[in-house]
Amino acid sequence: MLDPRGIAVSTRSADAVAACERGLWRMMSFYGTPMDDLSAAHAADPGWPLPLLMHAGFLLGLTEPSVVPGARALLDRAEPMIARANHRERDHLVALHTLLAGDWHGACHEWEALLLQQPRDALALQWAHLFDFYRGDATNLRQRVARVLPEWDENDALHPYVLGQYAFGLEECQLYAQAEETGRRALGGGAKVPWAIHAVAHVMEMQGRHPEGAAWMMQWHGDWAEGNGFSGHLGWHQALFALEALDHVEALRLFDAHLHADPAQITLQRLDASSLLWRLHLLGADVGARWARLVEGWDLSDQIAGTFPFNDLHALLALIGAGEFVRAQAWAQQVATRAERSGGSNRAIARDVGGPLMRGMLAFAQGRFNEAVETLYPVRALASRFGGSHAQRDLIDQTLLAAAARAVDRSAGRALLNERCLGKPETPLSAHWASRLGLRRAAR
Numbered sequence: 544m545l546d547p548r549g550i551a552v553s554t555r556s557a558d559a560v561a562a563c564e565r566g567l568w569r570m571m572s573f574y575g576t577p578m579d580d581l582s583a584a585h586a587a588d589p590g591w592p593l594p595l596l597m598h599a600g601f602l603l604g605l606t607e608p609s610v611v612p613g614a615r616a617l618l619d620r621a622e623p624m625i626a627r628a629n630h631r632e633r634d635h636l637v638a639l640h641t642l643l644a645g646d647w648h649g650a651c652h653e654w655e656a657l658l659l660q661q662p663r664d665a666l667a668l669q670w671a672h673l674f675d676f677y678r679g680d681a682t683n684l685r686q687r688v689a690r691v692l693p694e695w696d697e698n699d700a701l702h703p704y705v706l707g708q709y710a711f712g713l714e715e716c717q718l719y720a721q722a723e724e725t726g727r728r729a730l731g732g733g734a735k736v737p738w739a740i741h742a743v744a745h746v747m748e749m750q751g752r753h754p755e756g757a758a759w760m761m762q763w764h765g766d767w768a769e770g771n772g773f774s775g776h777l778g779w780h781q782a783l784f785a786l787e788a789l790d791h792v793e794a795l796r797l798f799d800a801h802l803h804a805d806p807a808q809i810t811l812q813r814l815d816a817s818s819l820l821w822r823l824h825l826l827g828a829d830v831g832a833r834w835a836r837l838v839e840g841w842d843l844s845d846q847i848a849g850t851f852p853f854n855d856l857h858a859l860l861a862l863i864g865a866g867e868f869v870r871a872q873a874w875a876q877q878v879a880t881r882a883e884r885s886g887g888s889n890r891a892i893a894r895d896v897g898g899p900l901m902r903g904m905l906a907f908a909q910g911r912f913n914e915a916v917e918t919l920y921p922v923r924a925l926a927s928r929f930g931g932s933h934a935q936r937d938l939i940d941q942t943l944l945a946a947a948a949r950a951v952d953r954s955a956g957r958a959l960l961n962e963r964c965l966g967k968p969e970t971p972l973s974a975h976w977a978s979r980l981g982l983r984r985a986a987r
């Protein structure tokens with residue numbers, strides 16, 4: 544039979560297909576988790592491997608080392624069923640094994656091959672888009688979606704989610720007007736599309752439209768803030784708009800609402816928590832015991848170290864923030880050693896990007912500001928390789944500005960501020976850094 548997009552599936556159970564479709568919607572909208580739907584699909588047809596593959600892929604997409612054994616077990620369970628599966632389902636199994644082995648680039652190639660055969664394979668698109676994001680591949684965030692979008696029916700219930708992906712890809716390629724128009728279009732039909740809300744928030748962030756950004760988050764609050772797995776990150780975006788206005792109180796309120804230790808159950812949420820607290824720390828705000836609580840809940844065991852440089856750096860910042868310098872230094876060493884031993888996509892990134900970033904952050908934390916600037920400045924040009932968005936990687940520039948303000952040579956700070964104020968006209972935050980650097984700029 545066929546799924547709602549006309550793609551052949553190797554089951555005869557309409558109930559199983561319908562349950563998978565609900566799970567797919569949850570994966571693309573972040574509402575709840577797809578686990579119950581996928582269990583229902585498995586119960587409806589226990590011999591069909593796709594629900595197990597979807598479950599494994601969902602877990603691997605969390606970049607959470609603790610769930611990797613569970614994903615491996617799901618793929619092991621799917622393996623004997625694969626004889627009855629069709630080509631597409633077999634290719635998905637291959638892609639997930641590639642992902643499990645740590646070869647993120649290889650997995651994206653597998654998903655691209657699937658999309659060439661079937662441009663409406665939402666699973667391949669969803670996972671490739673997610674790992675394009677983790678790999679900092681702005682071109683594919685935009686163009687992989689562009690290669691399939693015209694083949695989607697505008698009446699398809701998942702079409703707004705594909706538009707949301709395209710909006711985010713356009714934004715990461717700095718095509719802000721098109722990104723905003725596409726994001727607003729994704730939201731225009733009444734579907735709840737947090738990824739599209741997010742894409743437009745990114746546009747406003749990059750353009751320094753912080754009052755409008757704060758209003759945007761409030762306008763769409765009902766579509767992202769409750770019952771949604773992406774609410775922590777969107778709360779982080781809302782807090783960035785507050786920080787741009789130097790409103791520390793509001794930023795901390797949003798931290799407590801969306802990113803505090805209890806809501807931060809997974810690493811993806813802890814990254815945002817660490818990132819927000821670090822920015823507040825750079826601005827001299829007192830964040831109380833929040834760092835300590837964040838570190839408390841973070842598994843920093845040896846098997847976690849060196850698996851993803853982006854996560855490793857944010858863990859380092861949390862240790863520094865909590866005042867645990869000795870542990871932070873040990874963590875940086877542990878990450879370097881483990882990453883060097885790994886065979887995955889992240890080894891070279893850890894060596895070229897993650898390692899220097901960690902060394903620069905440690906130098907900053909220990910008051911070696913000249914060294915922090917000299918270490919961080921060259922690596923910022925490579926930082927997209929380490930994943931995340933422009934807004935997330937702005938943490939590096941913020942640290943550089945703070946370091947340059949206290950370094951002997953402030954020229955890197957002046958250069959960064961020049962760059963910043965062309966893309967993001969003078970906000971209270973940029974005026975703050977200008978003042979710290981001894982430069983005169985007027986706040987908007």
Ligand SMILES: [Fe+2]
Pocket residue numbers: 741745776780932934
């Ligand atoms: Fe974001």
